Amino acid sequence: MVTTYTSYLNIANNLQRSIELVGAQPVVARETEYYLANIGKIDTVDQFMADSRIYNYALKAHGLEEMSYAKAFIRKVLTEGIDNSDAFANQLTDTRYRDFAEAFNFARHGETATIFTVAQQGTVDKYMRQTLEEDAGNSNEGVRLALYFERMAPSLNNAYEILSDTALSTVARTLLNLPDEYAFTDIDKQAAFFEANLDFEDFKDPAKLGELMQRFASIWEINNPTTTLNAASLLTPSPTTEISADLMIAINNLKLGG
CATH class of the missing domain: 1.10.3700.10 (AGR C 984p-like)
Incomplete structure (x- = not known):
């Protein structure tokens, strides 16, 4: 997988x-x-x-x-x-x-x-990066969003800059475990919540930004799994408990380490 x-x-x-x-x-x-x-x-x-x-x-x-x-x-x-x-x-x-x-x-x-x-x-350089992200999105929208957020994040200074961009706000809501419907709530309330729960200084730190992208990708994977069912999974009852983002991060680390 x-x-x-x-x-x-x-x-x-x-x-x-x-x-x-x-x-x-x-x-x-x-x-x-x-x-x-x-x-x-x-x-x-x-x-x-x-x-x-x-x-x-x-x-x-x-x-x-x-x-x-x-x-x-x-x-x-x-x-x-x-x-x-x-x-x-x-x-x-x-x-x-x-x-x-x-x-x-x-x-x-x-x-x-x-x-x-x-x-x-x-x-031209911007065009190439934009095309790269779009091509990635054709296979997995989460990859496109992660690449885009990673590129834009260091220049972000406030929540309204995130909210004005559909892709950025999608990543932010995912990181904060907010439903898509949250986008329809009062814009100032959204901004206040983002400001209180996102550290914009972390966006300028490559290591911390990398951790955020790992967390985003893990939550995205839970909500939009890229796995395909195999014969064994078809015979196994679906669990009722959810996989946590932390567990998905651990799984990703094991795969990368292996």
């Missing part, structure tokens, strides 16, 4: 190799080649948004692929930039929009906005 945690570790511990394999995929390689060949020719927000391949590549790199249809929204993010405190992106809780506006900062740099590393290779 390959558990959520072992699948996550297989990728996390071999991240560069995993990304190289993603980059070698024909579609990914073709879109990346096009992006790098053309992004530096983009001088304005209008040109950026008119080239659907450039536009969609950049959005996906920043985890905003689902917003491709919201062109008026994205245009406002790009045209206002982030230098003014009242800029649109700075008013949004989701930090991905600020990162996007920083990467393609037409408001600050004008026609030279796309010549910087952050807009070129930096965006």
Whole structure:
């Protein structure tokens, strides 16, 4: 049995190799080649948004692929930039929009906005990581969530940043053993609970973050088992007691040690 945690570790511990394999995929390689060949020719927000391949590549790199249809929204993010405190992106809780506006900062740099590393290779690197996580999610959504949370967690400073992101909030609820329905409760109450029960400093400590990801993967495995029934299990009555997260962690450790 390959558990959520072992699948996550297989990728996390071999991240560069995993990304190289993603980059070698024909579609990914073709879109990346096009992006790098053309992004530096983009001088304005209008040109950026008119080239659907450039536009969609950049959005996906920043985890905003689902917003491709919201062109008026994205245009406002790009045209206002982030230098003014009242800029649109700075008013949004989701930090991905600020990162996007920083990467393609037409408001600050004008026609030279796309010549910087952050807009070129930096965006490609983000695209590769995003694609890696999505591919992992095709086999096990828990692995995608763990990889994503691990990537984003060090930059998180408050509960509202978690709550503004569906994937991050899913991981947080799982870590705190909260049901999915908790997402529909009052947002300020959720934020207060997260602040009281999550130590954001732990997110910045690789060792402690690793422990949190192990716990998340173990709880996820309990709720979304990746095991398949074998003949013996079909003949054995299902136990009525639940497997604890701590026990699942111990099982994972035994498998990794063996």
